[in-house]
Amino acid sequence: MCGIFGVMDKRRQMMDGSGIRDALSMMNERGSGEGAGYVAYGIYPDYQDCYALHIFFDRACESRAAVEAMLEQWGTIECGEAIPTYDQPNLKANCAPWRYFFRPDASLAPGSASPEKDVIANLVMQINAGTTGAEVVSSGKNVGVFKASGWPEDVANYYRIEDYEGYIWLAHNRYATSCPEQWERPDPFNLHDWSVVENGKTTTYGANRRYVESFGYTCSTGTDSEVIAYLIDLLTRKHGLAIDLAIRALAPPYWDEIDRMPEAEQKLNRALRFAYGSATMNGPFTVVAANPDMMVGFTDRGKLRPMVVGECGDRLYIASEETAIRAMEPCVESIVRPAAGEPVIGRVAP
Amino acid sequence: MSSNFGSMPLRYRISIDREQCMECGRCVENCPYGVFRWDGNRILINSRNCTACHRCLTYCPRDAIMLQEHPCDYRSHPVWTRSVRESIYNQARTGKIILAGMGSVANLPIIFDHLMLDACQVTTPPTDPLREPVELRTYLGKKPAKLEFTQKPNGDVELSTELTPNLMLETPIMLGHMSYGALSLNAHVAMARAAKETGTYMGTGEGGLHPGLYPYQDRMIVQVASGRFGVNVDYLERGAAIELKLGQGAKPGIGGHLPGEKVSADVSRTRMIPQGSDAISPAPHHDIYGIEDLPQLVNSIKEATEYKKPIFAKIAAVNNNAENVAAVARSGVDAIAIDGFRGGTGAAPRVFRDHVGIPIEVAISTADQELRKQGLRNEVSIIACGSIRESTDVIKAIALGADAVYIGTAALIAMGCRVCGNCYQGLCSWGIATQRPDLVARLDPDVASKQIANLIHAWTLEITELMGAAGINSIESLRGNRDRLRGYMLDEGLLEILDVKSVGA
Numbered sequence: 001m002c003g004i005f006g007v008m009d010k011r012r013q014m015m016d017g018s019g020i021r022d023a024l025s026m027m028n029e030r031g032s033g034e035g036a037g038y039v040a041y042g043i044y045p046d047y048q049d050c051y052a053l054h055i056f057f058d059r060a061c062e063s064r065a066a067v068e069a070m071l072e073q074w075g076t077i078e079c080g081e082a083i084p085t086y087d088q089p090n091l092k093a094n095c096a097p098w099r100y101f102f103r104p105d106a107s108l109a110p111g112s113a114s115p116e117k118d119v120i121a122n123l124v125m126q127i128n129a130g131t132t133g134a135e136v137v138s139s140g141k142n143v144g145v146f147k148a149s150g151w152p153e154d155v156a157n158y159y160r161i162e163d164y165e166g167y168i169w170l171a172h173n174r175y176a177t178s179c180p181e182q183w184e185r186p187d188p189f190n191l192h193d194w195s196v197v198e199n200g201k202t203t204t205y206g207a208n209r210r211y212v213e214s215f216g217y218t219c220s221t222g223t224d225s226e227v228i229a230y231l232i233d234l235l236t237r238k239h240g241l242a243i244d245l246a247i248r249a250l251a252p253p254y255w256d257e258i259d260r261m262p263e264a265e266q267k268l269n270r271a272l273r274f275a276y277g278s279a280t281m282n283g284p285f286t287v288v289a290a291n292p293d294m295m296v297g298f299t300d301r302g303k304l305r306p307m308v309v310g311e312c313g314d315r316l317y318i319a320s321e322e323t324a325i326r327a328m329e330p331c332v333e334s335i336v337r338p339a340a341g342e343p344v345i346g347r348v349a350p
Numbered sequence: 351m352s353s354n355f356g357s358m359p360l361r362y363r364i365s366i367d368r369e370q371c372m373e374c375g376r377c378v379e380n381c382p383y384g385v386f387r388w389d390g391n392r393i394l395i396n397s398r399n400c401t402a403c404h405r406c407l408t409y410c411p412r413d414a415i416m417l418q419e420h421p422c423d424y425r426s427h428p429v430w431t432r433s434v435r436e437s438i439y440n441q442a443r444t445g446k447i448i449l450a451g452m453g454s455v456a457n458l459p460i461i462f463d464h465l466m467l468d469a470c471q472v473t474t475p476p477t478d479p480l481r482e483p484v485e486l487r488t489y490l491g492k493k494p495a496k497l498e499f500t501q502k503p504n505g506d507v508e509l510s511t512e513l514t515p516n517l518m519l520e521t522p523i524m525l526g527h528m529s530y531g532a533l534s535l536n537a538h539v540a541m542a543r544a545a546k547e548t549g550t551y552m553g554t555g556e557g558g559l560h561p562g563l564y565p566y567q568d569r570m571i572v573q574v575a576s577g578r579f580g581v582n583v584d585y586l587e588r589g590a591a592i593e594l595k596l597g598q599g600a601k602p603g604i605g606g607h608l609p610g611e612k613v614s615a616d617v618s619r620t621r622m623i624p625q626g627s628d629a630i631s632p633a634p635h636h637d638i639y640g641i642e643d644l645p646q647l648v649n650s651i652k653e654a655t656e657y658k659k660p661i662f663a664k665i666a667a668v669n670n671n672a673e674n675v676a677a678v679a680r681s682g683v684d685a686i687a688i689d690g691f692r693g694g695t696g697a698a699p700r701v702f703r704d705h706v707g708i709p710i711e712v713a714i715s716t717a718d719q720e721l722r723k724q725g726l727r728n729e730v731s732i733i734a735c736g737s738i739r740e741s742t743d744v745i746k747a748i749a750l751g752a753d754a755v756y757i758g759t760a761a762l763i764a765m766g767c768r769v770c771g772n773c774y775q776g777l778c779s780w781g782i783a784t785q786r787p788d789l790v791a792r793l794d795p796d797v798a799s800k801q802i803a804n805l806i807h808a809w810t811l812e813i814t815e816l817m818g819a820a821g822i823n824s825i826e827s828l829r830g831n832r833d834r835l836r837g838y839m840l841d842e843g844l845l846e847i848l849d850v851k852s853v854g855a
């Protein structure tokens with residue numbers, strides 16, 4: 001189950017989190033009240049050149065000291081503070097959410113085309129796989145993930161999500177199947193630019209994980225969305241694939257369809273399946289992903305999970321259910337349900 | 351030289367129920383080993399020659415013949431077993447290496463049987479293969495690690511990565527290398543037709559390519575072994591792919607030997623050796639004395655065939671398998687066949703067959719792991735071989751990291767082979783492992799090819815169902831997906847090597 005929701009404003013007009021909370025709560029039937037999360041782009045204009053690291057600490061003191069030492073080694077902490085939270089009767093906090101605005105030292109990743117992101121990615125892998133009792137839940141510029149175990153509205157109120165304004169929001173209403181108590185387990189998952197929410201459960205977690213780990217990523221939570229975020233980062237940033245091709249690599253057409261394509265397209269699709277066979281995701285899923293410039297949605301090629309797309313003015317919506325879109329945009333202008341294997345790609349105006 | 355052992359206890363006893371027997375004499379005609387003979391109007395039996403090939407039993411119209419293995423007991427002893435004692439008697443008498451046919455008989459656990467497959471339940475739906483496609487199509491050969499694009503003047507991007515030739519298989523099951531010479535022409539024709547019908551490929555083995563197989567050459571993987579039998583540029587050009595045989599799982603580290611009795615006129619022409627002479631393949635290739643020599647051989651074959659065909663290499667699975675595979679992967683080959691220690695053979699020294707090598711399950715797993723670690727996995731496809739017995743072995747081998755499998759013995763059994771293990775005698779009563787024309791004629795290629803095709807088809811259906819149940823609709827999503835396997839009663843060390851979790855985890 002699980003319910004997912006994404007909204008993007010093509011002209012970067014800001015939306016505060018209250019509407020997103022209401023939309024997500026509309027899909028409470030799809031969740032189990034044991035996890036929800038939000039991610040928003042554009043929330044930290046004052047620190048837009050810094051990487052915002054949202055970190056959950058198990059033990060506020062020791063964990064923090066260890067992580068801060070690590071950060072100092074890899075760059076400069078501009079600011080570090082507790083993320084403001086507001087106790088909710090139904091939420092049992094078992095970690096301390098913290099944020100750092102951080103400048104990575106690019107000279108520490110020589111030879112890289114995107115050294116800052118490499119430093120950030122390394123740090124995230126190291127901290128999350130390590131035993132410091134810390135979990136980095138988001139690490140991009142001007143973006144932040146807010147999540148916890150509980151119903152969407154409680155989680156939103158815990159962070160006072162309405163105090164944040166962003167031009168792209170993704171949200172996730174979790175139906176827990178394991179570790180309901182762990183706050184880092186609900187989606188969204190984020191790695192610097194990219195954030196991912198998923199409704200589904202791939203049958204290829206093991207194969208995908210082995211593939212992405214052979215490129216230096218470390219998956220530490222056992223969740224699909226973590227692997228998907230790393231796969232998208234690998235394919236788009238390191239392998240230089242355009243997003244439409246990256247999505248096609250993750251959810252490729254059937255061979256029969258490829259056989260019927262015109263020559264050049266056949267060649268391209270065969271090459272994608274040759275190169276990215278191990279990255280291909282199988283089983284039921286709908287994924288909504290975003291980076292600062294776009295929001296995309298795609299499903300498995302059999303479309304075993306729902307995906308509804310709405311448009312209204314400058315806003316693009318992707319959700320598990322139409323009601324969620326209507327909760328935020330009662331007069332939505334168009335609602336479509338893309339066919340299996342048909343991705344939705346929305347870009348923010350440059 | 352005589353010995354003081356007298357005769358050994360019978361291996362098999364053949365008996366005829368005289369009440370049932372109607373003295374038709376079919377057993378006399380059918381047994382090539384001379385177990386039955388007429389004495390006036392009575393059939394006499396010499397059980398000592400019996401190989402348990404079951405030919406007589408299947409052709410007796412009255413079910414009058416019965417076969418019993420080990421009709422005579424030794425005093426049982428846990429250390430000095432029957433086979434230990436009989437080997438000693440044998441060697442004390444002959445002073446020779448003991449040869450044995452077919453695969454290992456060592457009574458060791460089979461890892462495949464301790465790996466359990468997964469199926470979808472509530473969190474993910476299974477795929478119904480009747481309603482939705484489940485893709486088994488497999489490409490063997492090099493794959494690009496990543497793709498390059500060029501920007502066209504109009505802004506469009508165009509793929510600039512050139513794909514190297516791959517073999518396209520409709521199912522990940524191929525027919526492994528068994529040579530013409532070891533096998534009859536009818537057996538080879540049957541396998542070739544089955545390969546064509548099922549959209550897969552067959553290995554020629556090291557015996558060259560008989561003109562009778564030219565019509566199927568686009569389905570043949572031609573082998574180049576250390577004996578270089580039948581190899582010339584015409585041979586290389588006919589094959590769909592070329593395989594360099596560097597080792598064999600049943601006898602790692604040693605060469606091969608086809609007894610002169612099996613080198614008929616036709617075999618001699620195909621192998622390009624004198625009729626009746628023993629065909630000896632030396633242990634090493636005489637132009638490969640170090641790994642650096644291998645790329646030279648690979649390149650010269652690529653030059654000879656103008657880079658149009660994938661080149662495979664076959665190695666035996668031994669201790670440092672992962673390093674061997676990584677070394678071969680760097681030589682420019684497009685696929686590596688790894689032959690586990692249970693691999694079949696016409697004849698191999700018993701000590702090699704039963705004691706040298708490692709299981710295919712471990713070999714595949716460590717090879718896949720090492721290739722990924724070294725960033726070489728896309729450079730080669732991996733083919734698992736050596737006792738792939740049923741569809742579940744195929745699916746487990748792929749989940750451990752193989753791209754496809756070769757089947758050998760299973761294909762022979764589909765043609766009627768009874769695994770009697772006497773292939774080296776050249777008298778196969780089923781017409782499979784023999785060159786004697788009257789015996790070869792017993793195998794009708796039309797019938798035998800249908801049976802092999804049926805087997806491949808049946809396995810393919812089972813694999814499709816198992817994948818569907820696991821919610822996987824393309825074979826590349828199964829490959830290396832060890833998460834979908836669980837080890838049942840395997841020790842912790844082995845689970846770690848296989849990178850598979852225990853049941854319940």
Ligand code: SF4
Nearest residue numbers: 381400401403404406
């Ligand atoms: S060798 Fe075969 S045909 Fe001959 S008696 Fe034994 S089982 Fe029967």
Ligand code: SF4
Nearest residue numbers: 767768770771773778
């Ligand atoms: S091929 Fe023939 S000789 Fe060899 S094991 Fe099978 S039945 Fe026996």
